[in-house]
Amino acid sequence: MLSVVEAETLILESVQAIGEIERVGLAACRNRILAAPIASNLDFPHWDNSAMDGYAVRFEDVKQPAILEIVEEIPAGYLPQKSIQPGQAARILTGSMMPAGADTVVMQENTQRQGDRVSILTPPPTQGSFVRYRGSYYQAGNPLLSPGAVLKAPEIAILAAAQCVEVPVFRRLRVAILSTGSELVTPDRPLQPGQIVDSNQYALEALVAEMGAEVISLGIICDEPAELKNAIATAVESADVVISSGGVSVGDYDYVDRILEELGAAIQIRSVAVKPGKPLTFATFPNSTLYFGLPGNPASVLVTFWRFAQPAIRKLSGLGQGWKPEFLSAIATQELKSDGKREFYLWGSVSISDGVLHFTPAGGSRLSGNLINLAGTNALGKMSIGQTHISPGETIQILKVS
Ligand code: AMP
Ligand code: MG
DSSP states (O other): OBOHHHHHHHHHHHOOOOOOEEEEEGGGOTTOBBOSOEEOSSOBSSSOEESSSEEEEOGGGGSSOEEEEEEEEEOTTOOOOOOOOTTEEEEEOTTOBOOTTOOEEEEGGGEEEETTEEEEOSOOSSTTTTEEOTTSSBOTTSEEEOTTOBOOHHHHHHHHHTTOOEEEEEOOOEEEEEEEOTTEEOTTSOOOTTOEEOOHHHHHHHHHHHTTOEEEEEEEEOSOHHHHHHHHHHHHHHOSEEEEESOOSSSTTOOHHHHHHHTTOEEEEEEBSEESOOEEEEEEOTTOOEEEEEOSSHHHHHHHIIIIIHHHHHHHTTOSSSOSOOEEEEEESSOEEOOSSSEEEEEEEEEEETTEEEEEEOSSOOOTTOOGGGTTOOEEEEEOTTOOEEOTTSEEEEEEOO
């Protein structure tokens, strides 16, 4: 049985970012991952321009209060026609191009206009005041955005300004999901005694879809080896990642590991010293498809997905950073107990008060079959092997999961 850290290392070392690039329109690139470096052939700002509404002047002329002749009006988007000579100024508006000859802007508030003359009442502090110089934010040809960046509003603004209308992004991952178990029925079916509704399929689909991957829903596969083998073989051919739940324990009907071997997978992990989630299978196929065989219990599925599958999917998707789980310190609001034999993950909620994180575990039964108290989970609290007790007010390491 591997420790959590050994399992995590093994999984993440087996994963390399997907290399396949596609181009999508600027309007469709939100939340996608940039796949190639972006540079612009424009300087930012593109030309010297005014940071204020005011007057473009020669600093020489306004070191002391002065009266200047206004020779031109320069609204935004207008190409100045005149060069500013000694004793002259141009009316200029924010963002407008600086006229030749002028090197400084005097803000409107420090002036008084009479017809085609302007009095400079308060001299500007320095030469170049209120001028935004060409290339002062970015010079053409330098790196602008790096591969691996998630495209959110700030990056999309930059891409638009750089006129990058076709954005190179990694293709979306395809993740196949299936539920194993002859006792399972879909939520729309009347329940017979002994049957259980397949909730894992829907939970996993939601988790995977939230990550921006394409979901391939394979639904319920009963505990029948030939059928399961067929389903897994199809899934492995069509997906980058396959996630199944159930059937990885040591019960008589737990066939997943055996089938993976028959299909030529290298099984890297069969069991991890973690609670919930001890029976956890991770395998790699020669076509580089990753296989996560998660335990069947609903809480175990979520915990093992967040702890092991999600980071791997993030890394595979091409994310440059942030794919490795990062634990934060929080204050436990309640007494927490563990038998200390396996690394223990408590689902619960983290909140912030006075700038400090506080972790409250879900109330009620913490058995992995209980999905009723999963609602509101946004963090997992971790208790290490050997750690049996955390008192209220003590620190606990937590992993944010949403
Ligand atoms: P297994 O690992 O297949 O023995 O499943 C462990 C437990 O999880 C059993 O009680 C199953 O009925 C339950 N379980 C398995 N798959 C699902 C599922 N897709 N949705 C809800 N519960 C499940
Ligand atoms: Mg089962």
